[in-house]
Amino acid sequence: MSEVSTADRILDAAESRVQTAGYNGFSFRDLAEDVGIKSASVHHHFPTKEALVTRLTDRYTDRFFAGLKDKSDASGRVGAYRAAFRQAFLNDNKMCLCGMLGAESGGLPGAVTAATHQFFDRIVAHLAESLASVSAKPRQRALAIVARLEGAMILARACGTVEVFDEATRGMEDELA
Amino acid sequence: MSEVSTADRILDAAESRVQTAGYNGFSFRDLAEDVGIKSASVHHHFPTKEALVTRLTDRYTDRFFAGLKDKSDASGRVGAYRAAFRQAFLNDNKMCLCGMLGAESGGLPGAVTAATHQFFDRIVAHLAESLASVSAKPRQRALAIVARLEGAMILARACGTVEVFDEATRGMEDELA
DNA sequence: GATCGCCTACCTGTCGATAGGTAGCCAATA
DNA sequence: TATTGGCTACCTATCGACAGGTAGGCGATC
Numbered sequence: 295m296s297e298v299s300t301a302d303r304i305l306d307a308a309e310s311r312v313q314t315a316g317y318n319g320f321s322f323r324d325l326a327e328d329v330g331i332k333s334a335s336v337h338h339h340f341p342t343k344e345a346l347v348t349r350l351t352d353r354y355t356d357r358f359f360a361g362l363k364d365k366s367d368a369s370g371r372v373g374a375y376r377a378a379f380r381q382a383f384l385n386d387n388k389m390c391l392c393g394m395l396g397a398e399s400g401g402l403p404g405a406v407t408a409a410t411h412q413f414f415d416r417i418v419a420h421l422a423e424s425l426a427s428v429s430a431k432p433r434q435r436a437l438a439i440v441a442r443l444e445g446a447m448i449l450a451r452a453c454g455t456v457e458v459f460d461e462a463t464r465g466m467e468d469e470l471a
Numbered sequence: 472m473s474e475v476s477t478a479d480r481i482l483d484a485a486e487s488r489v490q491t492a493g494y495n496g497f498s499f500r501d502l503a504e505d506v507g508i509k510s511a512s513v514h515h516h517f518p519t520k521e522a523l524v525t526r527l528t529d530r531y532t533d534r535f536f537a538g539l540k541d542k543s544d545a546s547g548r549v550g551a552y553r554a555a556f557r558q559a560f561l562n563d564n565k566m567c568l569c570g571m572l573g574a575e576s577g578g579l580p581g582a583v584t585a586a587t588h589q590f591f592d593r594i595v596a597h598l599a600e601s602l603a604s605v606s607a608k609p610r611q612r613a614l615a616i617v618a619r620l621e622g623a624m625i626l627a628r629a630c631g632t633v634e635v636f637d638e639a640t641r642g643m644e645d646e647l648a
Numbered sequence: 649g650a651t652c653g654c655c656t657a658c659c660t661g662t663c664g665a666t667a668g669g670t671a672g673c674c675a676a677t678a
Numbered sequence: 679t680a681t682t683g684g685c686t687a688c689c690t691a692t693c694g695a696c697a698g699g700t701a702g703g704c705g706a707t708c
Contacts (some may be wrong), residue, residue: 298560300653313577314577314578315495315577315578316493316495316574316575316576316578318492318493318495318496318676319495319575319577319578319644320578321696321697321698322697322698322699323696323697323698331653331654332654332655332656332657333655333656333698334655334656334657334699334700334701335653335655337565337698337699337700338515338652338654339653340654341699342697342699343699354692358508386645387577388577389577391573392629393574393625394574394575394623395629396625396628396629397493397566397570397571397574397575397624397625397628398492398493398574398575398627399628399629400490400491400492400495400496400564400565400566401491401492401493401497401683402630407629410629411629411630411631413629414626414629414630415630418626421548432636433556433638434639434641436639437623437626437638437639438619438623438639438641440622440624440626440639441619441620441621441622441625441626441640442615442618442619442622443618443619443622444617444618444621444622444625444626444635445570445618445619445621445622445623445625446618446622447576448570448572448573448615448621448622449573449591449595449614449617449618449621451573451576452569452572452573452576452584452587452588452590452591452630453588453591453592454588458614459612461610461611461615462611462614462615462617462618463615463618464611464615477687477688498662498663498664499663499664499665500662500663500664506690508687508688509688509689509690510664510665511665511666511667511688511689511691512687512688512689513689514665514666515686515688516663516687517666518665519665520664520665575682
């Protein structure tokens with residue numbers, strides 16, 4: 295009957311909570327309430343919080359790349375990244391999951407930090423690849439672009455409006471050299 | 472005898488902890504241990520966690536501007552900002568205090584969010600002011616610059632090296648138009 | 649009959665916060 | 679000068695709530 299499995303619904307709830315309040319900003323009981331089960335049942339699907347968020351981060355990374363589809367040119371990829379981050383903010387003022395975990399990484403379990411690290415390694419490499427033809431220093435440009443997007447989300451959250459995100463990222467697609 | 476007051480030492484400890492693990496990543500007991508007193512004594516100086524971090528954020532904002540000193544040209548200010556953030560990272564992989572709180576702002580007490588908001592309002596206005604003579608859209612440029620700095624800190628933390636921060640922010644002082 | 653999904657019930661530890669007390673300091677009073 | 683009273687700084691002890699995590703049972707499905 296139910297389209298999505300309970301495990302996925304737990305991950306959905308956790309994703310939303312991490313993006314809103316961070317790793318230490320929610321509990322198993324919160325997730326249980328979100329999903330409509332008991333907290334002990336959450337442990338049945340994910341033994342520890344570290345395991346849960348690690349898996350969540352991996353899923354987020356996979357989905358992030360799957361959502362990019364067929365963009366292969368640099369401008370298209372930057373535009374797609376920008377749109378993806380923007381959409382996250384519009385959906386309940388949410389932060390990029392890995393941006394949040396990256397900020398908090400000084401106080402996180404090792405596996406979570408590692409999964410977050412991997413997200414950024416992949417995203418930067420992916421972007422640098424398509425910048426190789428238009429920039430002399432593709433990796434440097436890619437880092438600058440991703441940094442600007444993550445930072446723009448922080449500013450938008452702190453200020454409470456999308457306009458700040460839009461202003462902070464305006465014209466990005468054309469600053470590729 | 473002791474140069475700094477206990478209240479200031481509590482704020483110092485809290486600052487370090489927030490920059491490392493975020494608002495929900497430390498406790499009154501942690502601070503008490505850092506300072507060498509009991510957690511009840513921390514409450515004597517700061518009645519609630521919200522009050523403590525609000526005051527901490529205000530102090531951080533004041534110090535941030537005090538540290539900039541006499542820079543009045545755009546390039547000099549951007550360079551000073553960059554150096555300040557870079558130094559925070561070198562000092563124990565710390566995040567910008569307000570960058571951290573901005574990311575977490577969805578799950579913070581109102582007063583803390585407001586204080587964080589104010590930090591960014593001030594910093595953006597301050598930077599835009601000195602960009603007015605060199606850019607057609609000073610506020611937009613200022614937002615982009617601050618975003619890039621905050622995001623670069625996230626990347627550096629996630630990746631664990633200063634090099635990432637340096638690469639992500641290289642040449643900033645010259646991209647002011 | 650074994651496995652799966654979820655339950656009740658519970659544990660231990662820690663959280664932010666409070667109550668009430670003690671020791672030292674300092675200024676006013678007698 | 680001796681005493682009083684109030685203040686600051688910190689303490690012990692405790693609160694109720696909640697954290698992550700565990701043990702074992704129960705009904706449905708394969």
